[in-house]
Amino acid sequence: LSAQFTDEAESSHLPSESDISLLVAEDDKIVRHLLDLIIPKLFPDAVVYLAENGRAGLELFDRHRPRIVLTDINMPVMDGVQMAREIRALKPDTKIIVLTAYHGSEYREQFDEIGIESYLAKPIVFENLFTAIENCRR
């Protein structure tokens, strides 16, 4: 199994004319990999870009301009708050979903200020993930 977990921080899917392109910024390798497996299951057309921190996420975003950003909060190098803020500045209509293990109001004010689409609590319930992404497509 470990071979699949090599960390390329890049998409395993070829870009297409798909209307769903997602940037996933998550520092936990397993969760990142999991999202890379589950999102194409939920949305077969989806193009997924994987980043292990906010800085890498921002670079990928700048290169590919995905419509939807799914981001963790606590990450090394650059956290999710900072990345979301910079992405908003780059492309204000980007849909942002915040993936959080903090089930409280920590960070909420900061994200409220940036203006995001939704929060997704960890552990991730796939149904909720589906709904959150689905809402961003509209």
Added chain:
Amino acid sequence: MKSPLRLLLVEDMEDHALLLLRALGGTFDVTFERVETPQELEEALDSHPWDAVIADFNLPEFSGLDALRMMRAKELDLPFILVSGVIGEESAVEAMKAGAHDFVLKGKYSRLVPALERELREATIRHERRRAEEELVKYREHLETLVRERTAELEKAKEAAEAANRAKSEFLTNMSHEMRTPLTGVMGIIDLLLMDNPPDKQRPLLAMGYTAAGSLSRLIDDILDFSRLVSGKMSFRLDPFNLRECICSAAEVLALEARHKGLRFDLEVDEDLPEMVVADEGRLRQVLINVIGNAVKFTEEGEIHVAARCASDPARSGHDLIQYAIRDTGIGISADSREKIFEMFTQVKTPDAISSGCGLGLAISKQIVENMGGKIWVESKMGAGSTFTFTMILDDAGRNQQDGETTRLGNSPPISDEPFSGAGH
């Protein structure tokens, strides 16, 4: 036996001095020094300890009164007796005012011995009193120092305890955060395997794994909530939401579970309930899920009845509150346990107890309900079932929402999933 006397004589005439010493010699074993000038006096006062000073009133270079003042300036409290050939009333008064202890005429030395003896006694008493007073002062200062030190120690201990509490709370917060990430992996992977049509043999095992991981996730939520409650850090968000939808969706999950157990599940939401209210939806859902979840868990047959209705607030006339009543036909709770089930740290050991989970659910619910301005209580009959009731106040903002006025916290994004609901149990 003669008592020793260290005498300082301020006298310019040696023969006068000798007469005086002779008068004292019968009573005292005298060692003395005779000085004539202020300088000599100064040196003598500084160089030795003295028992008494006897000074001539008139000296060529200074007066006996000057000598007295010099002694006083050094804060020496020695018996001081003035001797003079002539004495006017004014001089005597002046001398006594300046602090001389006695005034003796030259040649009338018979009075000198008793006067000196008396003054030595009094000086001794004075010294002892002063020493006692000084000791008292010292003792008091020592006490004050002790109190100050102890206070500082206590302050330090308090700070340390507060820091420890903060650290504990932070630790719990960090831990539960750290635990959720790998748990996301575990649950997600099981979920993925379940989606991939696993062999029939494996499906129930995977489902069990998922359920177990879900329990762990709720446990983490409880621990985090508990640490927040203890540190007073639990936050409440006031956002407008559809009350009926919130109640229905919370009940829905547990209705399914109840029906799986063969229980009847009724939900009765009063028509009068305001449609939109301003409160913390996630926290309300958490309490509902906890209380209804307990009802389902401890009922083996019969029914669960959930009711939500509007009632007037007895504490605030003209205001309404919402009352939620969850009735079951379960095992019931003994009178003793009824008191305890809402307490933190209390895990009732009797068979009727709420024993699964970490026993924090109801304590957390109570705190949440109280924080939202309500109350929670239980009525129960052993073997017949229990009814948990809790209230939620409706403030004016809630009414405003109903009237369609602008929101107080209009900046929040629409929330598509169940964020921060803390799920409870």
